[in-house]
Amino acid sequence: MALNKKPVNGMKDILPEEMQIRDYVISVIKETYGKFGFTPMETPCMENIANLCSKQGGENEKLIFKVLKRGEKLNLETATTEDDVVDFGMRYDLTVPLVRYYSNHSNELPSPFKALQIGNVWRADRPQKGRYRQFMQCDIDILGEASNLAEIELILATTTTLGKLGFKNFEIRINDRRILKAMAAYSGFAEEDFDNIFIILDKMDKIGLEGVEAELVESGYNKDSVEKYLGLFKGMNESEDTLAFIEEKMTGFIEEDVKASFREIIESVKATKGDHFELVFDPTLVRGMSYYTGTIFEIAMPEFGGSCGGGGRYDKMVGRFTGKDVPACGFSIGFERIILILMENGFKVPNQSRKVAYLIEKGVAGEALCNVISEAQKARQDGTQVLVARMNKNKKFQKEQLTAEGYEEFREFYKEGLKN
Amino acid sequence: MALNKKPVNGMKDILPEEMQIRDYVISVIKETYGKFGFTPMETPCMENIANLCSKQGGENEKLIFKVLKRGEKLNLETATTEDDVVDFGMRYDLTVPLVRYYSNHSNELPSPFKALQIGNVWRADRPQKGRYRQFMQCDIDILGEASNLAEIELILATTTTLGKLGFKNFEIRINDRRILKAMAAYSGFAEEDFDNIFIILDKMDKIGLEGVEAELVESGYNKDSVEKYLGLFKGMNESEDTLAFIEEKMTGFIEEDVKASFREIIESVKATKGDHFELVFDPTLVRGMSYYTGTIFEIAMPEFGGSCGGGGRYDKMVGRFTGKDVPACGFSIGFERIILILMENGFKVPNQSRKVAYLIEKGVAGEALCNVISEAQKARQDGTQVLVARMNKNKKFQKEQLTAEGYEEFREFYKEGLKN
Numbered sequence: 067m068a069l070n071k072k073p074v075n076g077m078k079d080i081l082p083e084e085m086q087i088r089d090y091v092i093s094v095i096k097e098t099y100g101k102f103g104f105t106p107m108e109t110p111c112m113e114n115i116a117n118l119c120s121k122q123g124g125e126n127e128k129l130i131f132k133v134l135k136r137g138e139k140l141n142l143e144t145a146t147t148e149d150d151v152v153d154f155g156m157r158y159d160l161t162v163p164l165v166r167y168y169s170n171h172s173n174e175l176p177s178p179f180k181a182l183q184i185g186n187v188w189r190a191d192r193p194q195k196g197r198y199r200q201f202m203q204c205d206i207d208i209l210g211e212a213s214n215l216a217e218i219e220l221i222l223a224t225t226t227t228l229g230k231l232g233f234k235n236f237e238i239r240i241n242d243r244r245i246l247k248a249m250a251a252y253s254g255f256a257e258e259d260f261d262n263i264f265i266i267l268d269k270m271d272k273i274g275l276e277g278v279e280a281e282l283v284e285s286g287y288n289k290d291s292v293e294k295y296l297g298l299f300k301g302m303n304e305s306e307d308t309l310a311f312i313e314e315k316m317t318g319f320i321e322e323d324v325k326a327s328f329r330e331i332i333e334s335v336k337a338t339k340g341d342h343f344e345l346v347f348d349p350t351l352v353r354g355m356s357y358y359t360g361t362i363f364e365i366a367m368p369e370f371g372g373s374c375g376g377g378g379r380y381d382k383m384v385g386r387f388t389g390k391d392v393p394a395c396g397f398s399i400g401f402e403r404i405i406l407i408l409m410e411n412g413f414k415v416p417n418q419s420r421k422v423a424y425l426i427e428k429g430v431a432g433e434a435l436c437n438v439i440s441e442a443q444k445a446r447q448d449g450t451q452v453l454v455a456r457m458n459k460n461k462k463f464q465k466e467q468l469t470a471e472g473y474e475e476f477r478e479f480y481k482e483g484l485k486n
Numbered sequence: 487m488a489l490n491k492k493p494v495n496g497m498k499d500i501l502p503e504e505m506q507i508r509d510y511v512i513s514v515i516k517e518t519y520g521k522f523g524f525t526p527m528e529t530p531c532m533e534n535i536a537n538l539c540s541k542q543g544g545e546n547e548k549l550i551f552k553v554l555k556r557g558e559k560l561n562l563e564t565a566t567t568e569d570d571v572v573d574f575g576m577r578y579d580l581t582v583p584l585v586r587y588y589s590n591h592s593n594e595l596p597s598p599f600k601a602l603q604i605g606n607v608w609r610a611d612r613p614q615k616g617r618y619r620q621f622m623q624c625d626i627d628i629l630g631e632a633s634n635l636a637e638i639e640l641i642l643a644t645t646t647t648l649g650k651l652g653f654k655n656f657e658i659r660i661n662d663r664r665i666l667k668a669m670a671a672y673s674g675f676a677e678e679d680f681d682n683i684f685i686i687l688d689k690m691d692k693i694g695l696e697g698v699e700a701e702l703v704e705s706g707y708n709k710d711s712v713e714k715y716l717g718l719f720k721g722m723n724e725s726e727d728t729l730a731f732i733e734e735k736m737t738g739f740i741e742e743d744v745k746a747s748f749r750e751i752i753e754s755v756k757a758t759k760g761d762h763f764e765l766v767f768d769p770t771l772v773r774g775m776s777y778y779t780g781t782i783f784e785i786a787m788p789e790f791g792g793s794c795g796g797g798g799r800y801d802k803m804v805g806r807f808t809g810k811d812v813p814a815c816g817f818s819i820g821f822e823r824i825i826l827i828l829m830e831n832g833f834k835v836p837n838q839s840r841k842v843a844y845l846i847e848k849g850v851a852g853e854a855l856c857n858v859i860s861e862a863q864k865a866r867q868d869g870t871q872v873l874v875a876r877m878n879k880n881k882k883f884q885k886e887q888l889t890a891e892g893y894e895e896f897r898e899f900y901k902e903g904l905k906n
Contacts, residue, residue: 069537069807071590074574077530079587081594085526089516096509101839101866103873106505110497110620111531111606112551117489131532132554134572136610142565151562151571152554154494167499170491174501176887178875186531190556200530213876215846218859226866330851337856338863387489419521426635431750436757439638443758446521446646453523455598456633467596 076193077200087408088202090415092184094230095204095399102223104182104206109163111186112154117166119155122357122383126158129189131199156188160205161357161380161396168209168394169387178210180219184401196406205377207396209384214327216395217361218334220377221345224365224397229342231404232413236374237366238335239348242328243358243378245312248319249349253295254288261356263287263295268352275299302349309347324360331361357383363397369407375400420450423473425457425464429481438479496613497620507828508622510835512604514650515624515819522643524602524626529583531606532574537586539575542777542803546578549609551619576608580625581777581800581816588629588814589807598630600639604821616826625797627816629804634747636815637781638754640797641765644785644817649762651824652833656794657786658755659768662748663778663798665732668739669769673715674708681776683707683715688772695719722769729767744780751781777803783817789827795820840870843893845877845884849901858899 073079080088096106112133119127133154134140145151157163160183168179184204191199206223208216221238228236246267250260266281273281275296282292298315305311309332313325335345353362353376362378377397385391424442426435442452453473458464465476493499500508516526532553539547553574554560565571577583580603588599603625611619626643628636641658648656666687670680686701693701695716702712718735725731729752733745755765773782773796782798797817805811844862846855862872873893878884885896 069540069586070534071586071807072534073530073586073590074532074534077532079530079591080528081591082525082527085528088528089526093513101869101871103841103843103871103875105502106509107502108500108505108508110493110499112494112497112608112620114490114492114494120489131556131574133576134552134554134568136551140568142562142567142571145562145565147562148554148560154551156553166489166491166493170493171499171501176891177878180873188532200532211876213848215874215876219874222859222863226863330855333852334856334859337853338860387491421523423523428633432753433757435750436754439642439754440758443642443646449521451521451523453600454635454639456631456635458597471596 074199076191076198078198084405084409086415087413088405091231091401091404091408092204095184095227096182098227098230099182099206099223102180102206102219102226104180104223105176106182106184107164107167108183108185109157109160109167111157111188113157113163113166115149115152115155117162118158120162120386122162122355122386123158124355126189129191130158131156131188131190158189159187160185160203160398161207161383164205164207164209164396165383165394166387168392169384172388172392175209178208178216181205181207181209183207198402202401203398204401205396205398207394209394210392211395212381212393214331214334214361216393217331217363217379220395220397221331221335221363222338224375224399225339225343227399228365228404229340231408233367233404233407234342235368236343238343238345238363239351239366240332240345240361240363241348241351242324242361244320244324244360245316245328245349246352248316249295249298249312252316252319253298254291255295259287264352267350268354270299270350299350308349312347312349328361353378355380361395365400367403367407369411370403372403373400374403374407417472420475421453421471421473422450422475422477423453423455423465423468425455425461425476425478427457427478427480430479434479434481494619496611496618498618504825504829506835507833508825511651511821511824511828512624515604515647516602518647518650519602519626519643522600522639522646524600524643525596526602526604527584527587528603528605529577529580529587531577531608533577533583533586535569535572535575537582538578540582540806542582542775542806543578544775546609549611550578551576551608551610578609579607580605580623580818581627581803584625584627584629584816585803585814586807588812589804592808592812595629598628598636601625601627601629603627618822622821623818624821625816625818627814629814630812631815632801632813634751634754634781636813637751637783637799640815640817641751641755641783642758644795644819645759645763647819648785648824649760651828653787653824653827654762655788656763658763658765658783659771659786660752660765660781660783661768661771662744662781664740664744664780665736665748665769666772668736669715669718669732672736672739673718674711675715679707684772687770688774690719690770719770728769732767732769748781773798775800781815785820787823787827789831790823792823793820794823794827837892840895841873841891841893842870842895842897843873843875843885843888845875845881845896845898847877847898847900850899854899854901 132152135153187203188200279296302308302311357380358378359381360379364376365374367374375398379395381393442454445452552572555573607623608620699716722728722731777800778798779801780799784796785794787794795818799815801813862874865872
């Protein structure tokens with residue numbers, strides 16, 4: 067029986083052309099984040115299934131690829147639920163594994179710990195165009211830094227990296243879960259309704275103010291509250307300084323030092339950033355993950371409809387592992403989207419070295435062959451990329467192919483000696 | 487309930503110190519193999535389970551981490567065997583996925599295709615010291631090159647890379663499955679016994695000539711054949727030129743062009759290699775995988791008991807996917823062993839840039855903070871690695887820690903201004 071040539075459903079093979087771009091982007095990421103003092107680290111791709119199903123991953127927990135138990139531990143006869151037959155699962159993000167890692171090794175790590183993770187994650191989503199069930203994430207996180215220096219450094223590191231990759235005219239949108247909550251509390255909503263209200267608010271981009279208002283009313287929330295809530299957003303839109311407007315309105319609903327710290331993040335980034343992006347306070351920004359406790363942010367690219375990454379503060383997650391909370395804040399780049407945009411824009415990786423192809427006629431053997439190889443080895447030592455290949459019957463076609471691969475120079479070796 | 491801080495049983499978290507070395511080794515590998523024209527490529531970490539269980543992986547097929555079916559496809563009630571409940575599996579090597587990839591994309595790939603793969607593989611081995619159930623492999627392969635240029639280039643590329651990583655005094659042992667078979671045929675063994683005889687021969691390193699002889703006799707093979715077989719190895723040990731000895735003895739049992747090609751590989755590599763390793767013909771070299779069809783080779787490091795990598799020619803594997811054979815040859819570096827040896831030797835990654843830590847007193851805020859960050863951004867642009875951190879109460883300890891991390895210079899920022 068012939069075997070199946072296709073990759074598993076919903077996952078993809080990466081061809082050399084894309085791979086070159088991916089490798090280049092990764093090298094720029096490592097180099098730039100390195101300059102900010104972020105340290106690469108890695109965890110296994112699998113986690114204990116209980117860690118993955120602990121309600122920290124939201125909807126992603128429904129999409130876990132689960133790993134079958136092995137040997138004596140597996141008993142299919144008596145098994146009735148998935149829990150009976152699996153022990154591990156593929157990670158669906160890099161945050162849960164990072165927090166486990168930090169909890170396990172905090173004594174061996176610097177404080178604060180500035181982590182850089184680049185790795186694959188898996189989600190058993192319904193396969194669809196441009197969305198894969200294995201994809202790469204690229205996260206930076208700072209653990210053990212309570213002050214807003216974490217947010218400032220994360221935003222600057224991420225935007226500097228995007229700049230190095232040639233991205234410009236993008237926006238970083240920033241908000242704070244505590245501002246979100248204060249606005250809802252100010253409007254008179256009950257705390258147990260906040261999450262649901264934020265889910266509706268999150269649609270502002272798509273359905274506009276009226277749409278959000280209609281959905282809130284439809285959901286049965288108090289009309290006065292809805293009106294007061296929407297009034298805030300309308301007021302902001304009309305005010306010259308959105309942040310100042312909210313700061314004033316929220317007095318009494320939000321702590322003064324939270325306010326001051328949030329303003330300091332915005333002002334510090336604005337004062338020190340390049341002009342390739344804007345930092346924008348966006349009180350409609352929600353971010354899905356329930357683990358966020360403070361600042362949240364998102365990258366919006368003009369080339370791309372949705373978000374190209376994001377992050378925020380999650381001060382309560384280490385405590386789930388250790389019983390003791392540790393301040394934590396992270397920023398994730400949408401690696402696959404970045405690659406997609408670069409590919410669509412016809413991005414070419416800068417040439418690192420001269421590329422020469424040595425084509426050797428079939429009959430060249432023995433000492434003559436040694437001489438060619440020896441020459442190739444010398445050229446490689448001097449920094450040239452040398453492809454040594456047998457000359458095809460259709461040499462013209464072979465050279466066209468190699469030219470397309472970036473070989474700029476050819477040397478041909480014949481039994482009678484070098485020809486050009 | 488507190489979550490589990492440990493990685494899954496048998497897999498490991500990689501701490502920053504090791505990660506630095508891994509990243510450095512990967513960059514040297516990519517750069518050096520790149521100079522030989524090898525192109526990075528990648529496949530998903532999962533494969534269809536039927537591809538993994540097709541008898542190409544030998545013993546590894548017993549060690550597959552299998553992935554549970556999802557949704558409607560999973561029916562635990564009626565399931566009686568593992569096949570009923572799984573559809574994918576984690577790859578246990580990079581060769582099966584490479585061949586599937588090549589079969590799927592050969593029209594889009596150059597010919598010959600020189601592939602570089604660096605990626606994790608998984609094997610559900612019994613956990614033991616220094617051996618992990620997720621580990622990295624690093625393979626180069628040439629598909630579509632029938633001539634011995636493939637072997638020569640693979641050996642030179644691999645040994646050049648090892649040299650760049652500082653390895654010396656190692657050996658590349660080389661043999662050919664066809665020489666192995668010719669020697670067994672010459673001795674009068676039946677072809678169906680070859681595999682079993684080679685398994686015993688493979689122990690020569692450990693149990694010596696007498697041990698191999700005893701095991702062969704014990705297994706019930708014809709005593710004359712055993713004597714003739716062992717006579718070959720004794721004869722070689724006494725002869726000055728092992729290869730010439732075998733070439734002469736095997737006349738009639740091996741094709742002349744196979745002989746000539748094998749000799750050419752050895753002579754070409756010897757004539758062009760550096761002096762950091764030796765290439766040695768080793769007629770006792772077997773290599774486990776049954777898919778090898780010709781040349782086989784292995785890296786033997788003095789610092790390490792066992793093999794540190796190996797490979798060979800496997801001309802019949804693409805045909806399993808496409809019905810049409812394509813010549814193929816590969817060389818795999820034992821990545822994890824390389825890392826282990828470097829770690830044990832106290833290897834330090836060469837410093838890429840100056841590392842400076844800016845320590846900021848807690849009270850520094852507003853414009854003063856902006857100034858510090860702005861300065862850090864400028865220094866980073868000029869190539870310096872700058873860590874911006876809040877000053878700890880125990881500043882002395884903090885500086886000691888940072889010094890251990892490689893920070894060579896400190897700048898301290900106080901409310902009253904810069905101190906040093």
